[in-house]
Amino acid sequence: MPNISQKGRLMPSSPIRKLVPYAEEAYKAGKTVYHLNIGQPDIKTPQIALDAVKTHSLDIIAYTRSEGSEAYRNKIANYYKTNDISVNSNDIIVTTGGSEALLFAFGSVMDIDDEIIIPEPFYANYNGFSTASGVNVVPVISKIEDNFALPPIEEFEKLITPKTKAILICNPGNPTGYLYSKEEIRKLANIVKKYNLFLIADEVYREFAYDGHTHHSILQEDDIKEHAIVIDSVSKRYSMCGARIGYLVSKNKELISTALKFAQARLSPPTLAQIASEAALDTPQSYFDNVITDYVSRRDTLINELEKIEGVTVAKPNGAFYCIAELPIKNADRFAQWLLESFDIDNETVMVAPAGGFYSTPGMGLNQIRIAYVLNEDSLVKAVNILKQALKVYND
Incomplete structure (x- = not known):
């Protein structure tokens, strides 16, 4: 069998997309998955x-x-x-x-x-x-x-x-x-x-x-x-x-x-x-004004809900639509997979991006996740509640 290149072997998997197969299995099982893992806005294209x-x-x-x-x-x-x-x-x-x-x-x-x-x-x-x-x-x-x-x-x-x-x-x-x-x-x-x-x-x-x-x-x-x-x-x-x-x-x-x-x-x-x-490029400024108002409201809702969870530390963003949250766990990769495979509330679960893949220093960010606040506020509240309840029972 011909050999794969060393460069190809070293190419990292996306921490944002590598859990997609587990999300697909959750969908097949009839679950609703709240996607906090990817920066795909739900805002309408102009x-x-x-x-x-x-x-x-x-x-x-x-x-x-x-x-x-x-x-x-x-x-x-x-x-x-x-x-x-x-x-x-x-x-x-x-x-x-x-x-x-x-x-x-x-x-x-x-x-x-x-x-x-x-x-x-x-x-x-x-x-x-x-x-x-x-x-x-x-x-x-x-x-x-x-x-x-x-x-x-x-x-x-x-x-x-x-x-x-x-x-x-x-x-x-x-x-x-x-x-x-x-x-x-x-x-x-x-x-x-x-x-x-x-x-x-x-x-x-x-x-x-x-x-x-x-x-x-x-x-x-x-x-x-x-x-x-x-x-x-x-x-x-x-x-x-x-x-x-x-x-x-x-x-x-x-x-x-x-x-x-x-x-x-x-x-x-x-x-x-x-x-x-x-x-x-001819999109009026009012479009951005409305989008920014929406994202600020979503950010504030997300941060407020995360800060209610015991043991969670979250940095407050002043731009974009992401934040990093540090969780009271050892390994966010395992936690994120477990959420999709083994945990739900009323057949609803959440998908997050483990933050270790956003570092290049080995061992950094293993207990952190990246959250994209690209969902409406009701969905964000539900998603954070799922995280809160999951952390109460998860043991790694």
């Missing part, structure tokens, strides 16, 4: 985006340019300008989701065995992208007792070696919901200038900032324009996860020309999804 696909006049669904259609990139640039970010269409490469933008960024700035520093916990697929690119994640630990704030810059400096090529952040954060302040962004800007590194910021949740806080992009730091790479996506902003449209944005011309070669190798991003995404 009608303007759906209509654009329904009414298009194309006779052939042809390739677009490898960097995305010029009309779409011009509209993206205008979107950034309305958010006080000055870029032009030539600074943008449209990708097949933010995931591809990350892969293009990794491939453009790092070689095999190079290193990237990432505050953890972090979006679980960063581990997968790093493995696929042959680069090494060097974690710097942020702590739940600090609400997952940026670790001290001294902790970053301790980790920098000749192989370090970049620092990666998610702002606001997945899985923590932490929103970096302007001061924290400037601290990172100073360190990438000092050590001549790239700063990659995954900003796909930019619109979702709460409690009077505002999002500050790394592209607003003019003195690091050669260092800054932004990853963006329509998935969460417009509840268009299945469109698979993202972008890589940088004012570094050499970086963009290098990433374009990766884009050319995969030909082009999906045509119909670009049509929908271009139309989505």
Whole structure:
């Protein structure tokens, strides 16, 4: 039998999706499963985006340019300008989701065995992208007792070696919901200038900032324009996860020309999804105002209910729609599987994402879960009650 690659063997399973078979068995058994495990919003996609696909006049669904259609990139640039970010269409490469933008960024700035520093916990697929690119994640630990704030810059400096090529952040954060302040962004800007590194910021949740806080992009730091790479996506902003449209944005011309070669190798991003995404840029601000109001209410309901459970610690997010909760258990993987296989209340159970997969440091986060508050408030209350009752009887 031919051998599977070592890279393939090392590729991590998704902590978000690996429990799907157990959820499917629960469905077959007639159970209702409340999905707190995945960031698939139940918010409706803007009608303007759906209509654009329904009414298009194309006779052939042809390739677009490898960097995305010029009309779409011009509209993206205008979107950034309305958010006080000055870029032009030539600074943008449209990708097949933010995931591809990350892969293009990794491939453009790092070689095999190079290193990237990432505050953890972090979006679980960063581990997968790093493995696929042959680069090494060097974690710097942020702590739940600090609400997952940026670790001290001294902790970053301790980790920098000749192989370090970049620092990666998610702002606001997945899985923590932490929103970096302007001061924290400037601290990172100073360190990438000092050590001549790239700063990659995954900003796909930019619109979702709460409690009077505002999002500050790394592209607003003019003195690091050669260092800054932004990853963006329509998935969460417009509840268009299945469109698979993202972008890589940088004012570094050499970086963009290098990433374009990766884009050319995969030909082009999906045509119909670009049509929908271009139309989505005309979504009125009232849509986002309503969504943010909804998420703040959901967050407050979720946090209030979790804080009623004895032994549970939860960090309060100021952005995105995730939080990390620490449970009075030893192993969240086993607990999450047990919930789906062996526990229900009136034939209802809950699916969560074990947080260990959002760390790269062995042994970290084993008693934590990530919760996505993408359900309505009644469902969130029911789901947290199931967790509460489950913790009373679970014994690991």
